[in-house]
Amino acid sequence: MKVRRSDRLIDMTRYLLERPHTLVPLTFFSKKYESAKSSISEDLTILKRTFQERGTGLLETVPGAAGGTRFLPYILKEEATDFVGDLIGQMTDESRYLPGGYVYMSDLLGDPNTLRQIGRIFATQYLNQNVDAVMTIATKGVPIAQGVANLLNVPFVIVRHDTEITEGSTVNVNYVSGSSERIEKMSLSKRSLKKGANVLIVDDYMRGGGTISGMISMVEEFEANLIGIGVVAESSMPETRRIGEYTSLMTVDAEDNTVTAKTGNYLDKFFN
Amino acid sequence: MKVRRSDRLIDMTRYLLERPHTLVPLTFFSKKYESAKSSISEDLTILKRTFQERGTGLLETVPGAAGGTRFLPYILKEEATDFVGDLIGQMTDESRYLPGGYVYMSDLLGDPNTLRQIGRIFATQYLNQNVDAVMTIATKGVPIAQGVANLLNVPFVIVRHDTEITEGSTVNVNYVSGSSERIEKMSLSKRSLKKGANVLIVDDYMRGGGTISGMISMVEEFEANLIGIGVVAESSMPETRRIGEYTSLMTVDAEDNTVTAKTGNYLDKFFN
Incomplete structure (x- = not known):
């Protein structure tokens, strides 16, 4: 009929x-x-x-x-700006301050609507880039990766701090964790990425950039191509990091029981 | 206009x-x-x-x-059956067999379309149940929880094996891990669940049911209500587990380099 x-x-x-x-x-x-x-x-x-x-x-x-x-x-610049503005408003709630200068944001990373809007922003930035996979690190990066992957309609792969038996053979990479200045290890299942794949790295928060550097090494180990890096929040210090270009939606800092949040650099990268 | x-x-x-x-x-x-x-x-x-x-x-x-x-x-029974049938077909690929009788399924748990269909099935089962939050355990449960939470439009919360500083104060629960018969610990941020919240527990794979038991204790610790339990795959042994009712999409077993997958009990729970 x-x-x-x-x-x-x-x-x-x-x-x-x-x-x-x-x-x-x-x-x-x-x-x-x-x-x-x-x-x-x-x-x-x-x-x-x-x-x-x-x-x-x-x-x-x-x-x-x-x-x-x-x-x-895609998301229009205006809607993205409103959304990030709203996110910044939510971040600056003082109840988010955690001892040691950390910030509680697990509630936002568990909210489907927030994750969809974050996904739309990064998917807009990489609209024409032929991304083959989104990469992130467990645990809190996963919802971000899934949000972006949903909108780009590509798989996401999860790098882990531990090696789990259910991942099969893994590729392991050492990296310097900026916050603790220790050498740490991350691993990714060998079968999760193809040689030559175009990879977009995302994460929830970037401080020194050590974890992101580790993921960049991981992309190289797989002989894949790094297409871009996106984080929901970055700390305002250090001012420069050795990871090249990246996109952040916000800068978020916690000090003296106060959380400060400002607009990140994402508006400069917007195509529309 | x-x-x-x-x-x-x-x-x-x-x-x-x-x-x-x-x-x-x-x-x-x-x-x-x-x-x-x-x-x-x-x-x-x-x-x-x-x-x-x-x-x-x-x-x-x-x-x-x-x-x-x-x-x-919702998803209709017919589409759900087709989808699970297809999933079973993908699971039985012998390349998924991992030493020790484990099964590789990270690729499926990183595929947006697979996760949306899984989400639709569980969202259909709990269509009329007023779920307030979806609970899962890191890492591989996260994509399942997000897929279900997207469709129910409720937040999801992530129980962790470790305690992370960015979670703030946590509630910790001990449980017996069936596979290793060890006492393990899981933790959940104190502010992630409200008293009286209706909680749906989901996970990727259930063997002995120890992890699920732990999450049930966690729900109790928060004085929340357990609404249901859903897993993508369960092992066919043990035949009974001390966790009450649950829904599984498949039974998946790995032995002698072979992966066997069959339809789980989900069809019995379907409302349409």
């Missing part, structure tokens, strides 16, 4: 939102809804316009026999 | 999919799209029908002044 336009638009929206960065052939929709390709083309024009007007994302059309449509979710 | 119906349907679909289990007042949509409440009501009728016909979920209408609409995502 031929499907009405309204029903097609609703179901196509769902289908495309669930499969970002995936090329869907016109013939797929045409069969699924038993509708002419010309009708599907008109639907896509409407979807493209609404997605653009509402700041949802870009609906790319790829012409030709192997063509189709591809949904690239 | 008044928004066309087609544009409204597309944007409402996105809005509702991003906020499952959340009551959205009619007046919100009416203002957002500068459209009459009667038009919005018609839109919702169309959305409800399409969501139902396509197995996307239930669009509940709550009447009255404080009323509105609420999207409850």
Whole structure:
């Protein structure tokens, strides 16, 4: 039975939102809804316009026999700024201060809406970069990685501080932990990354940058390509780190029972 | 400017999919799209029908002044069965066998689409249960918890084997690890759960059930309510465990270089 336009638009929206960065052939929709390709083309024009007007994302059309449509979710600068502003407001709550100059943010890293918005921001920055995998380190980086991977529709891989039997053979890397100035070890399952894969590194918080450096070495050990580095928060000191370019949503510092949070450098990296 | 119906349907679909289990007042949509409440009501009728016909979920209408609409995502038994069947097929690949009778499944736990489908299945089971938080244990449970929490639109909390400084004060629980028969410790940040919260426990794999038992004790320590337990995979031995009711998507065993996977008990718990 031929499907009405309204029903097609609703179901196509769902289908495309669930499969970002995936090329869907016109013939797929045409069969699924038993509708002419010309009708599907008109639907896509409407979807493209609404997605653009509402700041949802870009609906790319790829012409030709192997063509189709591809949904690239993004977040507009304005919405991103509002979101980060709100996040900064939440961070500066003094109850977040922890002894030793640490900051409690596990609640934010367990909130699906916060994670989706964080994911949208990093996915926007790497919209055109062909990321193959998102890499992070256990435990608190995992929700960030999953949030970003959801929007880029690529797998995420979890580097661990320990080696677990269920990871199989691992590649191990030593790194200098900035906060404790100790040599530590991190490991990643050998089968989790392919040679030549384009890797985006994300984490929740960057202090000295030691953990990020370790992950960069890990990317090199796998003969993969580092595409970029994104952290939700960084400390304002040290001012420079030996890790090259990275993106942060906020700078967050804790001292004398007070948490200070400011906008990070992410706005400079924004394409729209 | 008044928004066309087609544009409204597309944007409402996105809005509702991003906020499952959340009551959205009619007046919100009416203002957002500068459209009459009667038009919005018609839109919702169309959305409800399409969501139902396509197995996307239930669009509940709550009447009255404080009323509105609420999207409850579900997965139909047929789609769930297909998905778990496919998962079982992937599990039985002999390359997943790891020395000592373990199974490699980190790739599946890092795949956004697999995690969304797992999330949909557990979210379907607890559709009407008022879950307040999803609990899991680091590291491999995290992606499962996030997948489920996304669909129930509630926070997830991460129990850890270690105590980390960034968690603040923690509640610690001892438990007997079935696989090693050792007493182990798990900890959860004190501020992560409220007294009386309804908690759903999820994990990737259950062997003896020791870790799950530990999390049940943790729920008790917080004076919270256990709503249910869901694991992606369980071993077929032991046949009974002291943890009461639980749901598993698969039984997975590894022996003599072979991985065996079968359907778990989840189909018995399915409401539709």
